[in-house]
Amino acid sequence: MSSGHDDSSGSNKHFTFTIENGAVTAYFEVENGITQQESIDNRDSFVIDGTQITHTKQTSNGPEITVFSDPEGDGSYTVISDSTDDDRPGSGDRKGYQFTINDNNEVVEVFEIKNGVPELDPIDDDGTETYAVNENGEVVRTDDEPGIGTEITVYADADGDGTYFRVSEQWASNSPGSGRFKFEDRLVYSPTDGDDHVGVRGGEDCHGGQGADDFVIREAAHLRIGDFNSSEDNFIIFDTGLGLLSREHLESFVTGIHRSDDDQDFIVDFGSTASVTLVGVASDQISWDDVSVLS
Structure with a gap:
């Protein structure tokens, strides 16, 4: 079991975690002696790194990332960073996408979500950029660069709310050593x-x-x-x-x-x-x- 202190509001607020086999299975907010269990579903993930626990929650506007710390090792975790409060360039947001898919399971429109608002991202009409829906319901974007190689990006909607996030990409050169990128393994x-x-x-x-x-x-x-x-x-x-x-x-x-x-x-x-x-x-x-x- 573990927890946290956040006295910025004047109350004794902290968090405790149930950890089983190296994974977080439950966590609780404790404030003024009252314990309340927080919900965990398939949008939540936790990474344990020593005295810190990083909680990532996927939302339609991108992930919300909270880092908890227990430097004294007494089971009391404090919030040391929250991506939703960070306004530095490139911080916190994970880009979300929406796709218009017709009755033939074809992607006909692509939208990138910016500041919570979907903005149309036109599909190249020269045939080099194509989209398809695979058997897992994921959207697969294929971007061909003639004579150079192909980049394949996979998007998934894990919680079924209509917003997709990148889950992987991979670059394949037309011939060994001739492509734009040298690293050709799958990126997640x-x-x-x-x-x-x-x-x-x-x-x-x-x-x-x-x-x-x-x-x-x-x-x-x-x-x-x-x-x-x-x-x-x-x-x-x-x-x-x-x-x-x-x-x-x-x-x-x-x-x-x-x-x-x-x-x-x-x-x-x-x-x-x-x-x-x-x-x-x-x-x-x-x-x-x-x-x-x-x-």
Whole structure:
């Protein structure tokens, strides 16, 4: 059993967790001596990392991520971060999508949800971008780049509310070594207990699971990695297709390395339009030895 303290409102509020076989099976809010069990369904996931528990709840506006901490190990957990309160670029939100699917099970319209509002994202009409619904009810987007390769992205609506989230993507070159990207294994966007290759996207906090995870970066944007841990053999891989040649080449584009204003996060800036934020990582918990450059 475990719990938490949040005295910002003047009340003695904390949380306790029931953990069985390394997994959270129930959790409770305790305030002024009154215990109330919180609901858990298939939209909720928990990652236990030492004295911290990260709770991710999928919503129509993206995931709500709350990090609980029990530094004293007494079973009393406090909320140390909440993505819904963070207004920094690229923080907290996971992009949601909606699809118009006709009676023939064909995707005819695509909408990206921005600030809670669906905005039409026109499908390319040159035949290079196609959508299909597979036998699991997932939407599969295929983006062909003639002479280069194909990117396949899978979207799922886990709770049946009509909003889909990316669950995986994979790049396949037309011939070995000739594609835009070098890394051709499947990238996932939801953590597991195994060793994952995790896609890192702008505008989304990405999280790995409990294994030795690779965080794969493919775009120049404001990026956030929610649970990087070098002691678990986590690794950051730059596979941007932008012509990066080595770690030294990547390092030449760094314009600043600093802590966040609340001293909780480690941030590397690449000019004003791109950065990588490692949430909750101390300066001595990351080095260039944890980074690989493929392209």
